[in-house]
Amino acid sequence: MSNVERTGLVTGESSLGDLVANVVIAVSLLGFLASWGTIFQWLDETGTYVGFQLFHLLGGSLFVLAAGLAFAGLGSYFDYVDSTPSDSAGLTVGAIFGLLWAIVGGLAAAQWGGNALVVWGSGAVAFGLLGCVAAIYPREDLGSTLPIALLLGLIGYVIVSGHINAGWTWTPGWTGAEFPGSELVPVLVIHGALLGLWSAAKARRGYGAQGRQHGAYWLVGLTVFSMLGVLALLIMFIIVQGLDVMLTGASLTGGQVRLFGVTLPWIEVPFVTNVPGGLFVDIPGVMPAIVGTLWLVLGAVTFAVPLGVGAAIFLTEYAEQGRFTQLVEVATNGLWSTPSIVFGLFGLAFLVPRISGGNSIFVGQLVLGFMLLPLVLITSREAIKAVPDEYRDASAALGVTKWETIRSVVVPAAMPGVITGVILGVGRIAGETAPLLLVFGGSPFPSAGPQVLQSFRFSTTPPFVTNEALLSPASALPYQLYSSITAGVFDHPAFSSTEYGWGTALVLLLLVIGLYAVGVGSRIYFRRKLHHE
Amino acid sequence: MSNVELDQTEDAQPDQTTTGETDERVREEWLDYDFAGETKLSATDLDVYYGDDHALDGISIDIPAESVTALIGPSGCGKSTFLRCLNRMNDRIKAARVEGSVELDGEEIYQDGINLVELRKRVGMVFQAPNPFPKSIRDNISYGPRKHGDIDKGLLARLLGRDDREKERELVERSLKNAALWDEVNDRLDDNALGLSGGQQQRLCIARCLATDPEVILMDEPASALDPIATAKIEDLIGDLAEDYTVVIVTHNMQQAARISDQTAVFLTGGQLVEYGDTDQIFENPRSQRVEDYITGKFG
């Protein structure tokens, strides 16, 4: 990555200072991971590992950090270790240390002095000031290590000595909740490890501008990886919970598919192809919900794409850029951030009585279409704006009219952007639940999907065409998931409600993530294509 | 360029007033200048404003048919603006306001009811950076004629058997040959035009312009984005084109202007046309001091 980093990484022989800093970094990482493991209950909080109690290990790791940091700071100060520290660790660091020490001071005062505001307040202020001054007054190498070392040592002592152990609880007066040591200790260690990591990373590069960069990068990097880890865990969790359900009775060749009169073996996934309700299903599935979702998406797209693209063309190609376009822009952005439940309310008040009199697919399509519309408009506009003016000029210079230019040059060139936008938008509305509760949902576990195609009827009285299925309620994946969670009266020997819910969640996740992947992929593809040719 | 002027940086600037007067005199002189060919395009008292910005200041000039006329001058002096006046591409710029008159074959193009489509078919344009459409080479060439209804190869036409493929094939071949590109691309007419090199793309743009059979070709620094070899090819091509077409070319490269043009017009800052005449005369013996300063590289 950064060249600064690269050079530094290969600099010189590893000195004792580097070694200590590396050890501190490694120990903080271990403590960090172990604490998360404890919170996720992968590690037993009362268990014994490598001969020590888990909490003693965690507390001990803080001791190690404290000692290492003290060495790193003092070593640099007394010139045992090469470094280029600044005059002071800086105000931000001072403020943070002050805050941390203020918490320590406040708690300590409350512990020994009582719960009066004067007592813990003055304790907090005194310690806070001390911490702050200790951080900013001495040179950077001392200011950014010693206050932390002291703090970590203190926390480590409290944990190892058993003042705070798994059974201990903190019951603050302002809430009914209680905070047990079994959860507090890992939280403390996580934060302690982050502090130690930052400080050690700084020391590793000899403080100064380079050290600050190193410290910041480690801190940000670790935070971001934890965040990604949590997000990935969420997805993994759904997959783990839902996969068994989804694959119940599935086989690679068990199914059959008819192609040109020949019956061929085919993949069989009953959970995906079966209906949930009815009597004759061994393995209830989500087929009607998938069909319902597809109809919803199809309707929304048919409604929103022509409107959105049309409006985008008008706004970019025809309209004078002025107050009117600005108004439309504010309106579309507003529409884009309007909560989905508000769309649902609107559908309930405005569309339901006028169209179907009750929940129906058609109203659901329209409401989702309203939600899709601003996204299609915004992305189409961006895409059309991104078409280089050179194309328009070239076409005009050949004596081609505006509309012909739009049709033959602008729209084709903007198409990739529009398509990508639409796919991403579809991914979004396919998982939308809230408005469906109000305007769409019918039987949560139907025994048949909506038969839209078969239901067209023509007549001589207006409205000439009717489609009963479109005007009836149905089920869709997110709606079905909601029903499984809340109603859950899904009684079938094959699955419990929750199992069925996880299976539905997985199918929904696969569908939506699949759509997103196609969208993101197509954007990358089109971008590459555009840049390479 | 010789090295004689290299140390003249510190020379005193000529007095501003004097220059003005000189220019005035010079100008009257070249207004009477008689070119060999007949006049194809003629601008009279042309002023262009961008908002309050006076970009062209009373330009009057006659451009003869079937020859190459070069427009040179420092950046921002209005060369491109003037060029775009000649096929009314300035109409596309909201802020631009044009006053005065331009005649094509004696017919005023700034009159109400003028058919812009027809005008731009007759006065084609090639831009600074090559800008082929992201379509196949063939479609790039036939784009103009198809939009004008000269070639019809839509689905309907195909169904009705009124397909103009043969006509299209001929047109593509002729245009590409005229633009000296046929030999390089005839085996990949259906490839995307964006896959061509810069020089090929620029010649494709010229071919595309030729396909609509224009009378005048305007070129705005057509070689400035190209490497020397591609530039040389384009320059050769321009020489050939001048046999059948009236070519007006903007360039910032004075050697290029000198090499390829028959007449040269020098614009200077402020949107003034300071001198216009035979290329040899302009470069060897400019009448105005400012033009001489410009040509010898004192500024710009």
Next chain:
Amino acid sequence: MSNVELDQTEDAQPDQTTTGETDERVREEWLDYDFAGETKLSATDLDVYYGDDHALDGISIDIPAESVTALIGPSGCGKSTFLRCLNRMNDRIKAARVEGSVELDGEEIYQDGINLVELRKRVGMVFQAPNPFPKSIRDNISYGPRKHGDIDKGLLARLLGRDDREKERELVERSLKNAALWDEVNDRLDDNALGLSGGQQQRLCIARCLATDPEVILMDEPASALDPIATAKIEDLIGDLAEDYTVVIVTHNMQQAARISDQTAVFLTGGQLVEYGDTDQIFENPRSQRVEDYITGKFG
């Protein structure tokens, strides 16, 4: 520029092999060339690749201290690439790979463990388009020194009474004066730098660079985005700077190179350094035919 060469377009290109040989001979000659001053920067067998693209091809050159060295050559020949090698800004380009050696005062800058911060403090850079930070003029100037910890004026410093305002004031004044901008902006040092004109912005960037007290100043076409008057000011400034600093400047304007530089290096397509020597000699009497062709405007 004289008109002598104007009709030489059709001249036969010199045979490639011959040229190569000539260049080789020429090169050996100028490698022995002795400059007046001591050598500040010296590149040896420098190759740069962008992926598979060979952008610089074995460049060896000694750049003398306290003088102006101009790099000229057609577009894409690698001038900017070479310049960026001198302060390792090429490290930022992912695709770029540098081989060979560059020494600053005899110290190799392409060695492991080099302190890039220190290097770039000593070798400053001014870019083609002015790029001031969206901060006040004062903060633009003091940005570098503050980041290096030479000036401290944060809240903390103020609280502790360690405020370096006086030092900052002096530095700002000195740098702006050196960049010939002080008179124009001294009454609005706290205004946003983006409010300055292009020429002023560029001089601000130069002042910003001077504020970190570099030894070498690299400039990549610093005046190409500016109007003639601003250009003239920058050129004057460069002349003055050469008294204290080593200036290396890339320009596409040959007159400019001739006007302001002491030595000139001519790069030609393919990333080769074809000729290097005293500016007067290069422009009056180039040894290589290709350089002469280039200088007289046959291409580029």
Next chain:
Amino acid sequence: MLQSIQTRATHELSAAATFARNYRVRTEDGALLMHLLGGLSTAVAFVLFLQGSQWTIVPILALLATAVIGWRRYQAELVKGLTFLTTVATVSILSLIIVFLLLRSAPIVAEMGLSLLTRTGQPLWGQNDVYALTPMMIGTALTTVIATIIAAPLGIAGAVFVSEIAPRRLREVVKPGIELMAGIPSITYGFIGLTIFNQYLYTEFRTPTIGNYFAAGIMIGIMALPTVVSVAEDALSTVPESMQSGSLAMGSTNWQTTKSVTIPAALSGVSAGVLLGVGRAMGETMAATVMLSHTKGFPTPVFDVFTNYGETLTTVIAFEGGNASGLHMSALFAAGVVLFFMVMVLSVTSQWIEWRMHTKLGGENA
């Protein structure tokens, strides 16, 4: 004052007249007729639809017919007209939403007046025709604040990481990955929150109820995170490379450049991203609906996020929308109005900030 309005009005009028005249001159009679027919049939269709008439189909067919005939004769004019119609339709949808929300919330406003938004005494909801949105507003505020505390710093850190710190390889994986995460349906988050997180907090921390503002807020924050990262990263990566090069060439470190040049220059874009995330958090429905306890009241102290009360503006609509009628329904619409305006304010603010950035930096390529 009055005069200036008058001159302005005459000015606008004359501008409109000029526009009309130009339009009249430039457009052929047939095309004019077509525009007229199209506009008329759309208007009629809309009025009929408003009344719920089954005859709505007739003007729609007329519009279609006009379009089909127009396509053959005046294609360019037709397209211009049609695209204009679509634009108007987009704006009308927003206006319709506003109008209907306001109309339907009028009864409760008439009944409760301002105390709809300020009442703190019992009864709060349902008794004696009293419906106060105050507890839900507090609930929305609490969840939004918690979500913002999660999403804003982490989101910005993520954006900085992706655009400034991560090596290119990693970036090419992480960026699309985060975008994928933005697509996970909120009901899925809700399901996890309900079965895992609620449960964890209840057993470990003995929270008064299963599910509370804290849990919901954190879940919503995680949900809004990818949006913030994505938008903020876009803003960071549009900071011109030349500015960063300028800083680096002066010998500052990458981190100094990020802190002192890149982030300040992208600040408006980054804050727009955060505001967008906050808007999402505020409007988030499903996760909160399945996670909260659906009892209405005020936590004491007000920042007790583990309180047994749990209802937000969105959840009350989703939870009770199905079986409400009369004043109760009207109160839910009022909740929708409050929600809508809060989010609208955020949206307009973020647009304004972004617009400021453009003018300040002088366009994208400053």
Next chain:
Amino acid sequence: GGQSGGSSGGESGGSSGGSESDGTPTQTESNDSSSSGMDTSVLTADGSSTVFPITNTGASYWNSNPEAGDEDYWPQSWASEEYDTDMRLADFFAQDYGYESTGQRSVPPFRASVALSHSGTGVEGVMEGRVDIGDSSAPAQAELAGSGVSDATLDKFTDHVVGVDGQPIVVSREIYDAGVTQITIEQLRQIYRQEITNWSELGGPDREILALGRAEGSGTDTAFRNNVFGDPNAPISPDQRFGQNQQLQQAIGQVDNAIAYIALAFVEPDGATPPIGLEIDGTVYEYGNNLGAQEYPLSRDLHAYTWEGTSRKEACFINFLLSDFGQETFVASNNYFKLPKDRLRTEREKVAPSNFS
């Protein structure tokens, strides 16, 4: 479009093969019958999660239209011995109302679709014409109490009672095991007024009471307030409310200190939601013993409301639920009480085929 109908709507008995033939006849069938003037559109129902098990199971059977002799669903013991028919289930119950038989599995004379929310929604829905049948576990007037609905409007509801629920009080397993197996109705009231907040006050462990409730507007909630507090709008303050019975049931199972009122179908005497006895005026009402008794104040009727009379289609389906087969299969097997003989007779009369000839 027969093909896609076959794959999407085919209820093909668990195998994906052979579904192709299902689609097309459906269409012809419904075409024919609609031309004969019969309303064959989908019958929709919505509302109470308490009534849902009854109507939904009914709808499943109805939609599946099993053949006589299908031992799982329409066994000989019912078809030939009770009803003396060899027709399919739905065909048989529909014929008296003039519907033609389809003779096909999974193709009923008309489909039934039952949605799920609260009683309030069902009552509103049927009133506003959004659905044909409104399920409710509390009387409509109690559901609508306080919303200003006039008596004239209330008169337009046609009440059909399809089963009886004896709403039990349940607690978390831990509480039950700790010995709290019976409380008085006064203690129950105090719990839901937050006057008793700790189980130790009831002889249980020292633990906060987590008083759980159902959503306002649910029949269970309305009935509870009506029956325990004497007013459907009585203010009660449970700690937490849930949308449907199932969610409530789950929550009780998850925690160790909850109490809740719930529908019979969701009680698990040996599982996570054990019922406790309720002492009223000296009588102890216990699960499995006397919850169905008329005197038990929490017992309640389960309604299937129709609006402005009952249409042929609605009557046909409700009659199906009221049949002996229906009472046994949909009501009793879902843990509810069947209607007593005399009430059954009056209810059946309301929807008798003779009303529709």
